Amino acid sequence: MPPGDTALPLEARDAPSFAELFAGLPIAILVIDPAGRVASANGECEVLLNLSERAMRMMPLDSVLKSPPNAGDGRAVSAFDIDIGTDRTGRLRVDYYDTAIADRPGWRAIALHPSGDSRRVGQSAERGGARAAIGAAAMLAHEIKNPLSGIRGAAQLLAGEGAGEELTSLITTEVDRIAALIDKMQDFTDRRPLTTEPANIYPLLDHARRVAQTGFARHVSIEESFDPSLPPVLIDRDALLQILINLLKNAAEALDDVKAPRILISTAYRHGLAVDAGPGQPRRRLPIELCIADNGPGAPADIADHLFNPFVSGKPEGQGLGLALVEKLVRDMGGVVQYAREGAPEMTVFRILLARGE
Numbered sequence: 620m621p622p623g624d625t626a627l628p629l630e631a632r633d634a635p636s637f638a639e640l641f642a643g644l645p646i647a648i649l650v651i652d653p654a655g656r657v658a659s660a661n662g663e664c665e666v667l668l669n670l671s672e673r674a675m676r677m678m679p680l681d682s683v684l685k686s687p688p689n690a691g692d693g694r695a696v697s698a699f700d701i702d703i704g705t706d707r708t709g710r711l712r713v714d715y716y717d718t719a720i721a722d723r724p725g726w727r728a729i730a731l732h733p734s735g736d737s738r739r740v741g742q743s744a745e746r747g748g749a750r751a752a753i754g755a756a757a758m759l760a761h762e763i764k765n766p767l768s769g770i771r772g773a774a775q776l777l778a779g780e781g782a783g784e785e786l787t788s789l790i791t792t793e794v795d796r797i798a799a800l801i802d803k804m805q806d807f808t809d810r811r812p813l814t815t816e817p818a819n820i821y822p823l824l825d826h827a828r829r830v831a832q833t834g835f836a837r838h839v840s841i842e843e844s845f846d847p848s849l850p851p852v853l854i855d856r857d858a859l860l861q862i863l864i865n866l867l868k869n870a871a872e873a874l875d876d877v878k879a880p881r882i883l884i885s886t887a888y889r890h891g892l893a894v895d896a897g898p899g900q901p902r903r904r905l906p907i908e909l910c911i912a913d914n915g916p917g918a919p920a921d922i923a924d925h926l927f928n929p930f931v932s933g934k935p936e937g938q939g940l941g942l943a944l945v946e947k948l949v950r951d952m953g954g955v956v957q958y959a960r961e962g963a964p965e966m967t968v969f970r971i972l973l974a975r976g977e
Contacts, residue, residue, distance in 0.1 A: 648664055649683070651727040657683060659672065667713075684711075685703050694719075695719070698714070703715060713732055714732040716732075717729045813952055816976065817976020818852060820907075827864050828843070830864055830867075838874075841884065842884070846886050849887075851975070858952060861948060871913075883912040883966070885908075889907075890906060892905055906975055910968055911969045914966050916967075945969075952973060957969070
């Protein structure tokens, strides 16, 4: 310990160093030297860019991310909701803050904050909160289902002995309701790969429409706008049918208070449409577009960017697993699902992009 340090209060002697503070900052920070190269990056930045500080150090900044115009000209630059992704990192939308470091000519600090849903297409959803949600769902499904079967069996025995049929019926009904929720959670945690093959999706669309029209969407006008020349699509039939019924049921429930409820099912072929598939991978061609649209009010603004996250729901009684399962199944088929408010008059649109079955 250098002379004089013993005179410092204990709190000061135990204070974290600058390097420790920098590493522990909850905001992604890059330090850029006068030559435009990365000098330092903290832990949050490593996670955001999916690159280690060691890998980034001394790399030109434009090899790590795409800077907005005028960045690095000596003036502070702020840009919001921009895509800074490169081939190395994939698509990544952030709020970007670039400022000079005082008394260090040419040196800059860049702060990055993820904006909206910054998860890259093709990146596993099993990161962060999604991974924790999947783990929690799997644990609950395993731990709760066994005692539920015991409770149900006990209620049936009581009913057989004439002990309060009304109460035992209530017990079995509620147990069945909880078991159905657990089944949904198990669907969400199923990690077995789907078996995809080229298929004509129109019989599946017709089947899903008839299921909706004769059941949960009896009160809704369901219209179709199909591309008659649509080629075979790379799908898992059971998964796509589950996706369609989930989205149609979601749409029908959103139309409960609409005077002239309407659902539109449409297909189209989008020539040349491709999306980023992640670092080091070629762009993925997804020319098949399938949309489920409704003239309901849409999702509340505060959750619109998080609709496909587990346990997020705009319905008071919703569990927030339906759209998370839709996103998982579409992703498992190599596709993308998006939410938007489009058209005039405005409609809620769930757009599924899938690969062509070659």
